[in-house]
């Protein structure tokens with residue numbers, strides 16, 4: 001497959017050749033017209049016209065909740081805070097059928113793939129009152145869509161200490177047996193966070209799997225589960241990948257405290273996933289002025305050498321009714337709310353996310369996997385800001401989604417407007 005002419009994030013206009021799921025050649029676009037087919041220098045089995053589009057390493061979603069996705073139309077969260085969202089989703093679970101779970105999950109996956117995600121890590125509730133049904137169903141769906149997208153399942157346990165600790169631990173074990181890839185949990189919501197962290201680390205170690213915890217979702221600066229997790233991982237020599245999601249409290253702490261915790265997180269080899277959409281929605285509801293943004297301390301973590309990825313969290317459910325299922329929205333929020341440079345923001349939703357998921361690095365260069373996103377735009381900033389639906393998604397060298405957009409603005413007699421309309425087609 002030939003992609004031409006492809007505009008890269010560094011501004012170069014190139015032709016890209018893909019063969020066997022791998023990028024095999026990247027050369028200046030001008031060079032192609034100078035090569036006659038008879039030269040045999042560049043055989044062209046299939047050419048994909050990328051005029052007017054950027055070609056980027058494909059995004060990966062490091063933190064979604066497919067079991068809850070697209071349920072917002074029928075479940076409300078009048079309190080609009082985290083506790084209200086948890087209450088609402090427990091009520092919603094009581095009405096969910098397997099068909100409903102399947103339909104919503106697949107709709108969300110299809111949208112995610114069309115928007116550029118070639119891999120998704122989803123947390124799935126398994127707890128008293130809900131059971132492990134979501135893990136069992138999504139394990140089947142993961143297999144069914146394996147040619148379209150990589151899915152990783154985190155078993156999101158209920159409280160593993162008291163009061164239902166024993167039952168929730170059993171459901172976590174049941175979920176791991178049913179196909180969950182990682183151990184998840186919410187230690188800061190438990191009565192004994194330190195004990196919960198120790199319990200979750202022990203269960204993951206016993207089963208030889210990694211962890212991805214909702215470490216804390218609170219603007220209470222005294223919440224220290226992230227530090228506890230880092231110290232526990234280091235002390236036990238836990239050998240599998242660990243991801244700390246949200247870590248909102250760290251963003252509220254003073255710079256020295258942030259630095260010390262970030263260094264402990266780096267030393268433990270823990271990656272952090274920041275989730276601006278949901279944190280901006282749920283956090284600081286009680287503040288009447290100068291509301292904190294509820295994001296983790298991205299700068300301190302990056303300065304300490306921690307891998308920081310950007311994710312969506314909730315795709316239209318009581319935790320976030322506005323989740324757009326779009327890496328470009330997350331990247332945009334990392335620029336405006338997270339104060340990252342445009343290139344670093346895109347790295348967070350692509351390279352950083354792939355690193356969290358343990359996937360091989362992608363660059364638009366020979367020898368790298370052909371997991372790519374082409375999106376309408378003339379620069380990376382333009383592509384993120386405009387977030388055009390016009391996207392072509394390539395996974396393992398195969399086009400898995402192709403969305404075309406036409407725009408008609410009535411130009412009447414305005415010559416300049418007529419030109420502008422033509423230029424976006």
Ligand SMILES: [Zn+2]
Nearest residue numbers: 065123214313
């Ligand atoms: Zn989450």
